[in-house]
Amino acid sequence: AQSVTQLDSHVSVSEGTPVLLRCNYSSSYSPSLFWYVQHPNKGLQLLLKYTSAATLVKGINGFEAEFKKSETSFHLTKPSAHMSDAAEYFCVVSNTGFQKLVFGTGTRLLVSP
Amino acid sequence: DTGVSQDPRHKITKRGQNVTFRCDPISEHNRLYWYRQTLGQGPEFLTYFQNEAQLEKSRLLSDRFSAERPKGSFSTLEIQRTEQGDSAMYLCASSRRLDQETQYFGPGTRLLVL
Numbered sequence: 001a002q003s004v005t006q007l008d009s010h011v012s013v014s015e016g017t018p019v020l021l022r023c024n025y026s027s028s029y030s031p032s033l034f035w036y037v038q039h040p041n042k043g044l045q046l047l048l049k050y051t052s053a054a055t056l057v058k059g060i061n062g063f064e065a066e067f068k069k070s071e072t073s074f075h076l077t078k079p080s081a082h083m084s085d086a087a088e089y090f091c092v093v094s095n096t097g098f099q100k101l102v103f104g105t106g107t108r109l110l111v112s113p
Numbered sequence: 114d115t116g117v118s119q120d121p122r123h124k125i126t127k128r129g130q131n132v133t134f135r136c137d138p139i140s141e142h143n144r145l146y147w148y149r150q151t152l153g154q155g156p157e158f159l160t161y162f163q164n165e166a167q168l169e170k171s172r173l174l175s176d177r178f179s180a181e182r183p184k185g186s187f188s189t190l191e192i193q194r195t196e197q198g199d200s201a202m203y204l205c206a207s208s209r210r211l212d213q214e215t216q217y218f219g220p221g222t223r224l225l226v227l
Contacts, residue, residue, distance in 0.1 A: 032214055034214075036218075041220075042220065043116070043218040043219055043220045043221065044156070044204070044206075044218040046215060046216075049215065092155075094214060097213075099144075099161055099168070099169055100158035100161060100169065100171075101146075101156075102158070103155030103156050103157070104155050105153075105154060105155050106154070106155050
């Protein structure tokens with residue numbers, strides 16, 4: 001069975017500083033991995049996805065993530081945080097048929113001025 | 114494309130009552146998924162449909178829960194004899210045939226059982 005572990009429940013950064021949200025995965029086969037963002041009172045939005053192509057994946061709003069098989073990690077980064085980035089972020093793994101997504105427990109990103 | 118829509122957005126009910134939620138997927142998306150999200154947790158898979166066929170159900174989906182997608186378009190999720198533990202956000206998502214790995218989520222229905 002697949003699973004993901006988000007290593008931080010909360011991350012606080014100042015506006016303009018880098019963002020790092022950490023995620024480790026467990027899968028018995030080559031996984032498909034995703035990052036979703038959830039703003040208050042809004043639906044989940046896909047930031048980026050890895051499906052066994054390039055290991056460095058670029059997403060929307062300046063976010064990117066790197067798949068590292070040796071470390072079983074898929075950390076999300078952004079060079080410079082913006083106030084609008086404050087939200088809940090979920091690392092997600094999918095089974096091979098994409099029938100269901102398995103979500104981590106989430107990391108709340110707080111951005112201060 | 115209009116996004117995935119869900120109705121109602123909020124529902125308050127008393128324990129023991131039945132509730133029904135509706136999800137309208139993005140037009141021509143053949144797959145439709147239901148998830149449940151409790152406070153402080155990530156969403157958990159409940160069930161999914163490919164066209165009108167319900168192909169997988171999670172163990173979380175007890176006998177009190179039933180989902181349908183009668184014509185392969187909208188879907189309903191019914192909870193019978195609600196319990197306080199059913200209080201959660203119920204999320205619907207859909208995906209299209211040529212991009213099944215990308216699920217588009219609706220805003221959710223927040224259920225509170227008193």
